[in-house]
Amino acid sequence: MEAIKVFCPATIANVSCGFDVLGLALDSVGDEMVVRKTTEKGIKITKLTGQDLPMETHQNVAGVAGLALLAESDYDGGFEIEIYKKIKAGSGIGSSAASAAGAVWAMNQLLGKPFSNLELVKFAMEGERLASGVAHADNVAPAIFGGFTLVRSYAPLDVVKINSPSExxxxxxxxxxxxxxxxxxxxxxxxxxxxxxxxxxxxxxxxxxxxxxxxxxxxxxxxxxxxxxxxxxxxxxxxxxxxxxxxxxxxxxxxxxxxxxxxxxxxxxxxxxxxxxxxxxxxxxxxxxxxxxxxxxxxxxxxxxxx
Amino acid sequence: MEAIKVFCPATIANVSCGFDVLGLALDSVGDEMVVRKTTEKGIKITKLTGQDLPMETHQNVAGVAGLALLAESDYDGGFEIEIYKKIKAGSGIGSSAASAAGAVWAMNQLLGKPFSNLELVKFAMEGERLASGVAHADNVAPAIFGGFTLVRSYAPLDVVKINSPSExxxxxxxxxxxxxxxxxxxxxxxxxxxxxxxxxxxxxxxxxxxxxxxxxxxxxxxxxxxxxxxxxxxxxxxxxxxxxxxxxxxxxxxxxxxxxxxxxxxxxxxxxxxxxxxxxxxxxxxxxxxxxxxxxxxxxxxxxxxx
Missing domain, CATH: 3.30.70.890 (GHMP kinase, C-terminal domain)
Structure with missing residues (x-):
């Protein structure tokens, strides 16, 4: 597999009583991204529609998260990313998290899943650090794990997927x-x-x-x-x-x-x-x-x- | 039924991360009490062995908890209580809670269960108020509900029984x-x-x-x-x-x-x-x-x- 298109859900963090620890993933709103393997090393954002956001790799949350993954990977190529933003930046439903989490999740698929979901959360958190100054996990964790997630601890990082009632x-x-x-x-x-x-x-x-x-x-x-x-x-x-x-x-x-x-x-x-x-x-x-x-x-x- | 003998378990409150909200009931250690209906109104502590504690109704946690129950009941008699303390007072495993909870639980049985477990917790909390100055529920709740309990809220009182893994x-x-x-x-x-x-x-x-x-x-x-x-x-x-x-x-x-x-x-x-x-x-x-x-x-x- 050389390229993949993914849906990256919006997320609700905190969920009232769970400040900084709880989050949940939504179904009807999210970004779309195409991630493609390249022989050239590094990460390149080749397209970004829907929002006015930086495309320079080090200034883009998907770019930064992708670089964090590459740094831990023995893959000797790189990735191109197209980002179709549907979630408005600054809306409070995990816009940056969707891009960061979607990028590393797609890369992991393309590489044959060498990384666990928990490792992907760590990489995506680097995107959050760029976006807000704090490497929080309460949006990227539900985006990656799905459902409700609890970030029980940051040191060490411990994410628990919680049951989601069907109704x-x-x-x-x-x-x-x-x-x-x-x-x-x-x-x-x-x-x-x-x-x-x-x-x-x-x-x-x-x-x-x-x-x-x-x-x-x-x-x-x-x-x-x-x-x-x-x-x-x-x-x-x-x-x-x-x-x-x-x-x-x-x-x-x-x-x-x-x-x-x-x-x-x-x-x-x-x-x-x-x-x-x-x-x-x-x-x-x-x-x-x-x-x-x-x-x-x-x-x-x-x-x-x-x- | 005119008299009943009950086992009142010791309890562990807080359970590390659950300060003031979590508790669990033990199985191998607890008080025993005999509670008996009387035609005379009020509560009388007729026997107290195992610990040197006051037997005067208003100075005894079982007495005070029992009076709280009687105040809400249309029963026109009273109760005699014998308390066989096995849990040491001041040990931190719910000695006062066992006596207070055991008394009101037994009375409720003798009256045909007019009160819910949650109401019994409220009555027993009056015993805790006497014992420690604070009407806390994190020992009396697991004694009455069994297993792990979460006191989600005090105002209004909301107690949740949590699953207890068998091992x-x-x-x-x-x-x-x-x-x-x-x-x-x-x-x-x-x-x-x-x-x-x-x-x-x-x-x-x-x-x-x-x-x-x-x-x-x-x-x-x-x-x-x-x-x-x-x-x-x-x-x-x-x-x-x-x-x-x-x-x-x-x-x-x-x-x-x-x-x-x-x-x-x-x-x-x-x-x-x-x-x-x-x-x-x-x-x-x-x-x-x-x-x-x-x-x-x-x-x-x-x-x-x-x-």
């Missing part, structure tokens, strides 16, 4: 405002109260238990974030209203996707997820902010080959 | 030194770093996932406490040595049971749990501190009727 659907609305990941990290406090910490890990435990037992009520009760949402939501106009309307429309829970500005909700069943989409849409229509909106089942495969 | 065994050593729960809470800091918080909820998520998937390796990797153990372990002579020797002997993980001074380890299989017991024993024999030691499977039933 769980995500609604994501992206208000067209820009928040830089680095800015939204900057406003976080470096200390938290022990009391809030206890509530947070109680909820994370509840969410993980709910995902395994497919207890939608427990999932809903656990989707609460005492640490980050109270601070970051201030940066997102209309957040409180979108959240309250989503819950009124029957969402199990609602929160900030990654570092925002996208807002996600989880629902039981696609019809409910669509009602939640309508409720969210109405809020931004009233405010007069443009938006994209997606309803998606949880993507349990992650990145996949497409024709 | 999981606990070893608990109780060095004969006294640490008051109130003292060991006092030395805790009221704030923690966000960085430590993230590690802690990553581990709690990993532990819950490991319990559901019966992945003993993941359980072991997740049994790490970045928040409380580094502070509280200073109060327990020999803690670091007991922990390192337990891990060398093959324990999956090792930490402080509740607020100490007992130290627990979890192992895969009873033979390993016994090897860990030998390793722990040797440390305190060398130091010259007396100890009790228990090896137990996880008690998935909780409190139960005995003959």
């Amino acid at each position: 769980l659907f995500a609604t994501v609305i992206h208000p067209q405002i820009e928040i830089k990941t680095s800015d939204s990290r900057k406003i976080l406090k470096t200390t938290i109260s022990l009391e809030d910490g206890i509530k947070q890990w109680g909820n994370l435990g509840g969410l993980i238990a709910g995902l395994y037992t497919e207890d939608y009520g427990l999932i809903g009760r656990s989707l609460e974030d005492f640490i980050v949402e109270p601070i970051r939501s201030i940066l997102i106009p209309g957040f409180d209203k979108v959240k309250s309307e989503s819950l009124l429309a029957g969402a199990l829970g609602c929160g900030i996707s990654g570092s925002g500005p996208s807002i996600f909700a989880l629902s039981q069943g696609e019809p409910n997820a669509k009602e939640v989409a309508n409720a969210m849409r109405e809020v931004y229509q009233k405010i007069g902010i443009d938006y994209d909106i997606h309803v998606s089942k949880i993507n349990i495969e992650g990145i996949k080959i497409i024709k | 999981l065994f606990a070893t608990v050593i109780h060095p004969q030194i006294e640490i008051k729960t109130s003292d060991s809470r006092k030395i805790l800091k009221t704030t923690i770093s966000l960085e430590d918080g993230i590690k802690q909820w990553g581990n709690l998520g990993g532990l819950i996932a490991g319990l559901y998937t019966e992945d003993y390796g993941l359980i072991g990797r997740s049994l790490e406490d970045f928040i409380v153990e580094p502070i509280r372990s200073i109060l327990i002579p020999g803690f670091d040595k007991v922990k390192s020797e337990s891990l060398l002997a093959g324990a999956l993980g090792c930490g402080i049971s509740g607020s100490g001074p007992s130290i627990f380890a979890l192992s895969q299989g009873e033979p390993n749990a016994k090897e860990v017991a030998n390793a722990m024993r040797e440390v305190y024999q060398k130091i010259g501190i007396d100890y009790d030691i228990h090896v137990s499977k996880i008690n998935i039933e909780g409190i139960k009727i005995i003959k």
Whole structure:
């Protein structure tokens, strides 16, 4: 196999109570990439459509992630990458992660899978380091593993794939405002109260238990974030209203996707997820902010080959 | 039914990464209680052996928990309680919780089970409030529900019973030194770093996932406490040595049971749990501190009727 075309899913990181550790992959929105083996060494971005992003290898997240893979590989050729961005940069649903993860996943396929998913996460994290200054894994891990993933630990890196209940659907609305990941990290406090910490890990435990037992009520009760949402939501106009309307429309829970500005909700069943989409849409229509909106089942495969 | 005799298990609270939320019930150590209906209203402690504890109803954890139940019940009689303490007070394996939980569980049986397990936890928490000044639930919940329990939230109270892998065994050593729960809470800091918080909820998520998937390796990797153990372990002579020797002997993980001074380890299989017991024993024999030691499977039933 000399070339491969892949779908690279958008992802929701944090998922309310799982700041910096939890993420999930979406199904209905993602980038496409073509990755091709070349006899020439190194990585070349030969095409990039859909977003205005740097094509120079060292300035591109797919390029940097690919170089991290090549550095650990005994393959003596290189790769060309075409990137068809469908996920908007800065939307908070893992745009950089999709490109970085998709590139290394496709390369691994072309090389006969010498690397484990965990190793691919490590390579893709280098793309995240370029994009946001922090080599976080909570978007690249679900893109590569699929479903819900828990980054249990960074040192050493330990990623756990968590069960995804089959009726769980995500609604994501992206208000067209820009928040830089680095800015939204900057406003976080470096200390938290022990009391809030206890509530947070109680909820994370509840969410993980709910995902395994497919207890939608427990999932809903656990989707609460005492640490980050109270601070970051201030940066997102209309957040409180979108959240309250989503819950009124029957969402199990609602929160900030990654570092925002996208807002996600989880629902039981696609019809409910669509009602939640309508409720969210109405809020931004009233405010007069443009938006994209997606309803998606949880993507349990992650990145996949497409024709 | 007019009288009932029950076994009230000892419990391990916190379980390393689950400070204030996680607990598990033991099988091989616990109190026994006889609870008897009386026409006279109120609660009377008629016998108390094994420990020097107050028998006056308002000063006794079983008495106080029982009164909390009576206050919510339309039963117009009362109860007599005989308490046969086998769990040492102040040992850190839920001595007060066993008495409080056992009393209300037995009363509920005698009344035809008008109350849910969750309601029984609330009543028993009043006993904990008397014992330690804090109405915590992380010992009474596993005593009543059995197995591993997660106290997801206190307001409202939400208890989740978590799967207990069948090969999981606990070893608990109780060095004969006294640490008051109130003292060991006092030395805790009221704030923690966000960085430590993230590690802690990553581990709690990993532990819950490991319990559901019966992945003993993941359980072991997740049994790490970045928040409380580094502070509280200073109060327990020999803690670091007991922990390192337990891990060398093959324990999956090792930490402080509740607020100490007992130290627990979890192992895969009873033979390993016994090897860990030998390793722990040797440390305190060398130091010259007396100890009790228990090896137990996880008690998935909780409190139960005995003959």
